[in-house]
Amino acid sequence: MNQGRVLHWFALLVALGAAIVFLGLLTDTIREGLPHLTWQFLTTAPDERRGGGGIAPEIVNTVVMVGGALLVTAPLGLVVAIYQAEWQGRVHDGGVIDQVRATWLSVPSVVVGFIVYRVAVAWWHWPLSLATGGLALAVMNWPVMVTVSISALKRVPHAYREASLALGATRFDTVRRVVLPAALAELIDGWGWALARLAGESAALIITAGINVSAHWSVWGPGETLAVYIWYVRTEGVGADAGGVAAATALTLMMFIAVTLWLSGRLADWRRRAGH
Amino acid sequence: MRERWREMMMTRLTWALSGAFVIMGLGLMASVLVGSWPILMAPHSLGRLLSPLWDPLQGQWGILPFIVGSSVVTLLALCLAVPFALASAISVSRMLPPVVRPHATRVLAALTAIPSVVFGWWGLQMVVPVVRNLGGGSGFSLLAAAIVLAVMLWPTLSFLFAEALQSVSPSYVDASLALGATPDQTLVRILIPCAMPQLINAFLVAVARGLGETMAVQMVIGGQVAMPQGLLSPGATLTTQLLTDAALYPPGTRGHAALDVMALALVAAMAILVRISARWRVGT
Numbered sequence: 440m441n442q443g444r445v446l447h448w449f450a451l452l453v454a455l456g457a458a459i460v461f462l463g464l465l466t467d468t469i470r471e472g473l474p475h476l477t478w479q480f481l482t483t484a485p486d487e488r489r490g491g492g493g494i495a496p497e498i499v500n501t502v503v504m505v506g507g508a509l510l511v512t513a514p515l516g517l518v519v520a521i522y523q524a525e526w527q528g529r530v531h532d533g534g535v536i537d538q539v540r541a542t543w544l545s546v547p548s549v550v551v552g553f554i555v556y557r558v559a560v561a562w563w564h565w566p567l568s569l570a571t572g573g574l575a576l577a578v579m580n581w582p583v584m585v586t587v588s589i590s591a592l593k594r595v596p597h598a599y600r601e602a603s604l605a606l607g608a609t610r611f612d613t614v615r616r617v618v619l620p621a622a623l624a625e626l627i628d629g630w631g632w633a634l635a636r637l638a639g640e641s642a643a644l645i646i647t648a649g650i651n652v653s654a655h656w657s658v659w660g661p662g663e664t665l666a667v668y669i670w671y672v673r674t675e676g677v678g679a680d681a682g683g684v685a686a687a688t689a690l691t692l693m694m695f696i697a698v699t700l701w702l703s704g705r706l707a708d709w710r711r712r713a714g715h
Numbered sequence: 716m717r718e719r720w721r722e723m724m725m726t727r728l729t730w731a732l733s734g735a736f737v738i739m740g741l742g743l744m745a746s747v748l749v750g751s752w753p754i755l756m757a758p759h760s761l762g763r764l765l766s767p768l769w770d771p772l773q774g775q776w777g778i779l780p781f782i783v784g785s786s787v788v789t790l791l792a793l794c795l796a797v798p799f800a801l802a803s804a805i806s807v808s809r810m811l812p813p814v815v816r817p818h819a820t821r822v823l824a825a826l827t828a829i830p831s832v833v834f835g836w837w838g839l840q841m842v843v844p845v846v847r848n849l850g851g852g853s854g855f856s857l858l859a860a861a862i863v864l865a866v867m868l869w870p871t872l873s874f875l876f877a878e879a880l881q882s883v884s885p886s887y888v889d890a891s892l893a894l895g896a897t898p899d900q901t902l903v904r905i906l907i908p909c910a911m912p913q914l915i916n917a918f919l920v921a922v923a924r925g926l927g928e929t930m931a932v933q934m935v936i937g938g939q940v941a942m943p944q945g946l947l948s949p950g951a952t953l954t955t956q957l958l959t960d961a962a963l964y965p966p967g968t969r970g971h972a973a974l975d976v977m978a979l980a981l982v983a984a985m986a987i988l989v990r991i992s993a994r995w996r997v998g999t
Contacts, residue, residue, distance in 0.1 A: 442897060443897020443898055443899045443900065444897070444898050444899060445899060446805075446899040446902060446903070447805065447806075447809060447810055447898055447899065447902065448810075449802075450801070450802040450803075450805040450806050450809075450810070451802070451805075451806045451810050452802075453798065453799060453802035453803075454799070454802045454803035454805075454806040454807075454873075455806075456799070457799040457800075457802070457803055457869055457873075458803070460866060461826065461866065461869065461870070463841075464833075464834075464837045464841075464866065467837060467840075467841065468833065468837070515732060515736075518728065518729050518732045518733075519729070519732055519733045519736045521729055522729035522730060522732070522733040523733070525729075526726060526729055526730075532993075533993065535737060536733055536736065536737055539736070539737050539740035539741060540736075540740070541989045541993070542740065542744070542982075542985070542986050542989055543740040543743060545923055545927070545985035545986070545988065545989050546743060546927075546981075546982055546985060547926070547927030547928075547929065547954055547981055547985070548927070548929065549927075549929040549954045549957045549958050549961075550747070550927075550954075550957065550978045550981055550982060551743070552958075552961065553957055553961050553974065553978055554743055554746050554747065554978070556961055556962070557746070557750070557966050557971075558746070561965060561966040562966075578739075578743070581736065581739070582740070585736065609718050609721070609722050610722060610725075611718075611721050611722050611725045612718075614725075632828070635828040636828065638830070639828065639829070639830025639831065639832070639833075640830075641830065641831070641832045641930050642929035642930050642933075642954070642958055645958060646958065646961045646962060666830050666832045666930075667832075669830075669832045669833065669835075669836055670832050670835065670836075670930060670934065673835075673836055673839055673934065674934060682840070685836050686836070689830075689832075689833045689836055692830060692833070693829060693830075693833065696828050696829075696830070697825070700825060700828060
């Protein structure tokens with residue numbers, strides 16, 4: 440059984456090495472972050488001068504910007520996908536929309552932030568704010584939503600559509616009553632992943648949403664998120680307890696992402712079971 | 716009648732939004748092209764752009780140090796990450812018992828969602844001191860950036876490699892084993908060659924992710940605009956320089972146009988990667 444498996448065992452050894460490095464990263468975050476992660480930390484504003492302080496505004500900003508960007512782009516992406524998959528009949532790999540989608544998807548987030556900064560801040564005179572940051576996230580997320588929706592629609596068997604059309608339903612009714620319910624589980628999965636990805640975004644937000652929070656929350660006020668706060672604390676911040684604060688913020692962010700992925704996965708599973 | 720109307724409105728809506736999608740996507744690309752126009756069209760533009768001297772006060776906008784930084788960091792990170800990722804993919808898809816396999820794949824997928832800034836934070840306190848002790852200097856260096864990037868790319872690459880290996884039809888593997896080939900021979904002669912198109916695609920995804928990565932690199936590379944003298948010297952990449960200078964030069968200034976050139980270089984590199992990857996795309 441184990442003859443001629445030397446390479447396999449060697450691979451397992453190397454893989455274990457990599458896994459240990461990664462495990463070290465996770466345990467580091469937990470070990471340093473957990474002592475800092477108190478109820479007070481989650482519910483108060485940061486206080487750089489005295490040290491300590493919490494991350495409540497950052498949590499709110501993250502949820503508002505990421506949620507807003509997703510709420511706007513999810514239907515937009517779905518409609519573009521419906522146009523290709525349902526109205527054109529099939530998705531042209533290498534068609535104009537597909538090429539634009541693939542290229543747009545590959546644009547680095549910092550470049551998106553840079554462009555949104557020029558358009559929104561320099562031309563339209565928007566301040567560095569939650570609104571500008573949300574716009575950057577939306578621009579980043581639209582092609583993601585198109586990709587997610589197309590792969591969800593592609594998984595719906597063609598027989599479903601044919602049956603519905605044969606019964607006399609219009610295309611609109613077929614999409615609304617047959618295709619979308621059948622694709623919903625995959626869509627929920629994709630939305631969860633997009634949410635997780637957006638929550639971890641920071642490069643574009645440093646440019647467009649700013650790196651501080653104001654005492655008076657508003658969508659036109661500066662909108663530092665959890666991810667940006669980690670960066671700020673460790674590079675620009677002067678607080679005395681930067682290490683612990685950064686670790687605890689990282690832990691919070693990673694738990695937020697884990698819960699998002701878990702919840703969307705469960706919801707999708709539940710939909711899948713309900714559908715069959 | 717109402718149904719006809721609804722159908723027509725839906726047709727128009729999907730068509731209009733798809734048009735808006737294309738226009739906006741092209742607009743993004745056009746924006747960096749137009750923005751970099753003043754520098755690209757200036758006399759001797761290419762020679763001056765590709766000079767190693769970035770000195771805003773002297774009006775020197777050579778972006779060569781950043782191109783070198785981006786290339787070196789990405790290449791080195793991939794050299795570090797690919798062997799580990801391939802080993803992990805082989806372990807997950809060939810060594811683990813079939814019951815555990817889907818869970819291991821799911822864990823790898825979940826690890827890809829860890830935000831890059833977390834890797835930057837970890838690099839600051841774990842990798843930079845190690846590089847400092849081993850190689851002297853401040854520790855903020857291309858090498859530190861490559862190591863952090865490699866760790867960051869490992870889950871993505873492992874996941875995609877494992878998917879590639881699992882896409883090979885089991886009958887090929889069974890046939891090879893039935894003919895008396897050892898598992899190792901089957902792996903090297905059948906599994907990896909058959910999965911090669913997907914493996915290459917996974918590699919290209921990792922190249923794109925590495926090239927576009929900003930945060931994890933920015934926190935440990937040192938942000939030095941001079942030409943890096945070696946792996947242990949600090950540097951900057953196209954993305955990190957964009958991040959640190961974006962708010963520094965308002966639109967209309969020369970510096971802003973120089974940043975646009977960097978953005979254009981990144982977008983062009985990405986577009987090329989997408990084209991290459993489309994060639995390797997397997998029929999779905």
